[in-house]
Amino acid sequence: SKTHSLLILPGDGIGPEIMAQARRIIDWLADNRGLEFDISEDLVGGCAYDAHGVPLADETLAKAREVDAVLLGAVGGPKWTGVDYDRRPEAGLLKIRKELELFANLRPAMCFEPLVDASSLKPELVSGLDIMIVRELVGGIYFGEPRGIETLPSGERRGVNTQVYTTSEIHRIAHVAFDLAGKRRGKVTSAEKCNVMESGLLWREEVEVVSKDYPNVELEHMLADNCGMQLVRAPKQFDVIVTDNLFGDLLSDVAAMLTGSLGMLPSASLGVKGGGAMYEPVHGSAPDIAGQGIANPIATILSLAMALRYTFELGEEADLVENAVNAVLEGGMRTADIMQPGKAKVSTSVMGDAILREM
Amino acid sequence: SKTHSLLILPGDGIGPEIMAQARRIIDWLADNRGLEFDISEDLVGGCAYDAHGVPLADETLAKAREVDAVLLGAVGGPKWTGVDYDRRPEAGLLKIRKELELFANLRPAMCFEPLVDASSLKPELVSGLDIMIVRELVGGIYFGEPRGIETLPSGERRGVNTQVYTTSEIHRIAHVAFDLAGKRRGKVTSAEKCNVMESGLLWREEVEVVSKDYPNVELEHMLADNCGMQLVRAPKQFDVIVTDNLFGDLLSDVAAMLTGSLGMLPSASLGVKGGGAMYEPVHGSAPDIAGQGIANPIATILSLAMALRYTFELGEEADLVENAVNAVLEGGMRTADIMQPGKAKVSTSVMGDAILREM
Ligand SMILES: CC(C)[C@H](C(=O)O)[C@@H](O)C(=O)O
Ligand SMILES: CC(C)[C@H](C(=O)O)[C@@H](O)C(=O)O
Numbered sequence: 001s002k003t004h005s006l007l008i009l010p011g012d013g014i015g016p017e018i019m020a021q022a023r024r025i026i027d028w029l030a031d032n033r034g035l036e037f038d039i040s041e042d043l044v045g046g047c048a049y050d051a052h053g054v055p056l057a058d059e060t061l062a063k064a065r066e067v068d069a070v071l072l073g074a075v076g077g078p079k080w081t082g083v084d085y086d087r088r089p090e091a092g093l094l095k096i097r098k099e100l101e102l103f104a105n106l107r108p109a110m111c112f113e114p115l116v117d118a119s120s121l122k123p124e125l126v127s128g129l130d131i132m133i134v135r136e137l138v139g140g141i142y143f144g145e146p147r148g149i150e151t152l153p154s155g156e157r158r159g160v161n162t163q164v165y166t167t168s169e170i171h172r173i174a175h176v177a178f179d180l181a182g183k184r185r186g187k188v189t190s191a192e193k194c195n196v197m198e199s200g201l202l203w204r205e206e207v208e209v210v211s212k213d214y215p216n217v218e219l220e221h222m223l224a225d226n227c228g229m230q231l232v233r234a235p236k237q238f239d240v241i242v243t244d245n246l247f248g249d250l251l252s253d254v255a256a257m258l259t260g261s262l263g264m265l266p267s268a269s270l271g272v273k274g275g276g277a278m279y280e281p282v283h284g285s286a287p288d289i290a291g292q293g294i295a296n297p298i299a300t301i302l303s304l305a306m307a308l309r310y311t312f313e314l315g316e317e318a319d320l321v322e323n324a325v326n327a328v329l330e331g332g333m334r335t336a337d338i339m340q341p342g343k344a345k346v347s348t349s350v351m352g353d354a355i356l357r358e359m
Numbered sequence: 360s361k362t363h364s365l366l367i368l369p370g371d372g373i374g375p376e377i378m379a380q381a382r383r384i385i386d387w388l389a390d391n392r393g394l395e396f397d398i399s400e401d402l403v404g405g406c407a408y409d410a411h412g413v414p415l416a417d418e419t420l421a422k423a424r425e426v427d428a429v430l431l432g433a434v435g436g437p438k439w440t441g442v443d444y445d446r447r448p449e450a451g452l453l454k455i456r457k458e459l460e461l462f463a464n465l466r467p468a469m470c471f472e473p474l475v476d477a478s479s480l481k482p483e484l485v486s487g488l489d490i491m492i493v494r495e496l497v498g499g500i501y502f503g504e505p506r507g508i509e510t511l512p513s514g515e516r517r518g519v520n521t522q523v524y525t526t527s528e529i530h531r532i533a534h535v536a537f538d539l540a541g542k543r544r545g546k547v548t549s550a551e552k553c554n555v556m557e558s559g560l561l562w563r564e565e566v567e568v569v570s571k572d573y574p575n576v577e578l579e580h581m582l583a584d585n586c587g588m589q590l591v592r593a594p595k596q597f598d599v600i601v602t603d604n605l606f607g608d609l610l611s612d613v614a615a616m617l618t619g620s621l622g623m624l625p626s627a628s629l630g631v632k633g634g635g636a637m638y639e640p641v642h643g644s645a646p647d648i649a650g651q652g653i654a655n656p657i658a659t660i661l662s663l664a665m666a667l668r669y670t671f672e673l674g675e676e677a678d679l680v681e682n683a684v685n686a687v688l689e690g691g692m693r694t695a696d697i698m699q700p701g702k703a704k705v706s707t708s709v710m711g712d713a714i715l716r717e718m
Contacts, residue, residue, distance in 0.1 A: 090555065120591055120593070121479050141556060149561050157561055158561075159522075159525075161556045164519050165518050197506075198444065199519060203518070225609050232591065246552070253584040253585065254588065257587075258591055284585075
């Protein structure tokens with residue numbers, strides 16, 4: 001049987017706590033499903049900075065390149081606010097994305113039925129919600145040059161960042177979106193600000209070009225500000241949303257929060273065929289509750305399930321994990337972030353226990 | 360008595376219909392309150408392009424510079440999709456903002472009590488909501504150079520836009536935010552992506568500098584993606600949000616939609632002391648319902664009220680208009696966009712009649 005190699009990067013804040021539960025699931029799968037995993041664990045983000053003075057050591061990056069997939073917790077926290085810009089925790093995460101060329105960030109925003117009431121939106125607006133946000137992840141203003149802060153002769157400072165996209169960068173992310181939509185409800189919404197930004201106009205025109213290859217998928221263009229509005233007004237109008245790195249950051253967070261299921265949402269960052277992949281929860285490092293054992297491990301466990309399905313091609317095992325999560329929720333267990341009246345509030349590790357028991 | 364000069368630019372789509380109602384209010388104030396208005400009207404956006412081949416004629420810009428205030432409807436529509444980039448309808452609006460240096464865009468996101476149920480959020484989350492978004496309006500990626508689309512030797516195209524901010528641009532908008540917060544609930548939230556963009560880091564640091572002048576106002580920094588989330592999760596945590604041009608575009612639209620009162624929200628764009636000002640509804644030109652006489656004129660009428668208050672220093676008349684709007688809503692009249700069960704659905708002009716009658 002094949003060995004599945006996985007690099008685990010728990011990161012900062014609640015990262016280590018939630019990752020410990022995902023780790024238990026992996027061990028269970030190895031013991032009970034005859035699977036062979038080659039697991040390594042390393043530092044990324046603030047903890048890597050504390051240990052090595054950089055948020056991603058060269059050896060860690062080398063390992064990330066070698067493995068089949070990376071499973072990441074979360075990075076960052078107030079502790080590292082004063083750190084040099086190029087050594088801040090987030091720089092470690094951005095470096096993995098860029099160096100592994102993980103250009104396609106898939107962020108499902110779905111509402112877990114038992115959690116409908118946890119949404120700030122009216123239940124009928126989010127019940128059954130299932131949007132896939134396809135965010136370009138290695139281009140745009142996140143990586144464009146020139147960038148930086150300079151001091152002008154007048155003594156004023158000037159901060160610059162550059163949004164850049166090329167035809168091929170837009171084409172490859174558009175293909176991911178149309179391929180996915182073809183397997184879903186057949187609709188792609190492309191979001192940009194073509195009325196203000198030429199890079200947005202290029203985005204729109206090149207997405208249009210790619211759409212010609214997909215006669216069975218409907219393409220809709222929407223201004224990013226309107227897309228934000230429409231997500232709040234009537235989120236179920238969307239199937240797949242494709243957008244750039246910066247708008248994707250914001251719109252996917254808004255969409256995730258709409259669902260009321262933020263602590264539940266996994267994501268995948270995929271590169272070119274045969275290249276690596278990274279899986280991580282949509283939520284952040286939540287430094288305010290770190291170390292208390294109360295964080296929700298489900299988004300990380302479902303990120304592992306995505307890795308099982310997409311990288312390791314272990315669809316059956318992915319189902320097993322996802323079904324166990326659903327069963328535990330149905331059974332009424334909740335971590336603090338998704339607690340509802342009449343349910344049982346449990347800790348991070350008790351949630352892990354329960355999911356393992358269901359499996 | 361002083362003459363108040365106002366340039367009216369109805370624009371495209373529903374612009375002319377809603378502006379006609381604001382115009383009636385002005386006439387009423389002239390007739391009944393002994394005020395002298397010098398009103399001119401002109402074209403902007405797509406209709407200006409149709410007439411002159413440009414979305415803002417030089418003479419219109421010259422007039423905008425001369426008057427005390429501009430009242431604008433809305434611009435744009437699918438009719439002008441194919442128009443050259445620098446002649447698209449939006450370019451007319453952006454040119455007024457830039458040429459008049461209207462750097463401070465004030466966008467109140469408030470929930471009108473009779474419309475609480477129109478929000479997609481649960482009523483308890485939006486009842487009493489009153490946020491002021493202070494958006495920088497003449498800098499950032501909207502205007503930064505270099506910009507454009509070029510064709511590379513490989514035949515690929517490349518689209519570029521540049522985000523630029525300087526110390527003084529950040530200081531002046533921060534002062535507006537802190538001044539406003541001082542008269543409100545004393546809290547400023549500054550939103551940027553300092554973990555990814557150096558221009559965001561500069562923003563954060565310079566807002567921090569300005570905050571030292573306002574010991575009685577609390578300053579909180581928030582990443583823009585998290586700000587989008589928090590707006591959805593618990594909007595009442597905010598008082599004043601200060602942010603850049605692009606994030607302000609998106610976050611103010613999300614905030615406006617949260618209130619359920621989108622068709623009700625006015626905005627003001629203010630420049631340097633003694634300079635001009637522009638007032639306009641937050642909503643767009645709604646080409647899908649243009650010409651049907653069903654659009655909601657209230658956001659435009661309340662924009663006029665803001666002009667009365669801030670530019671003409673006619674606070675009493677502003678109160679009169681705002682109170683009339685409230686009374687009409689209390690009375691149960693609704694245009695289609697804010698229609699609720701058991702209320703009376705009325706046209707644009709009947710809504711105008713009712714507000715005039717209350718006055
Ligand atoms: C941590 C940060 C650099 C990151 C981003 O902005 O991409 C995060 O917000 C995300 O969405 O994954
Ligand atoms: C019409 C468009 C250029 C404009 C903007 O992007 O600023 C609009 O969305 C707004 O928010 O006023």
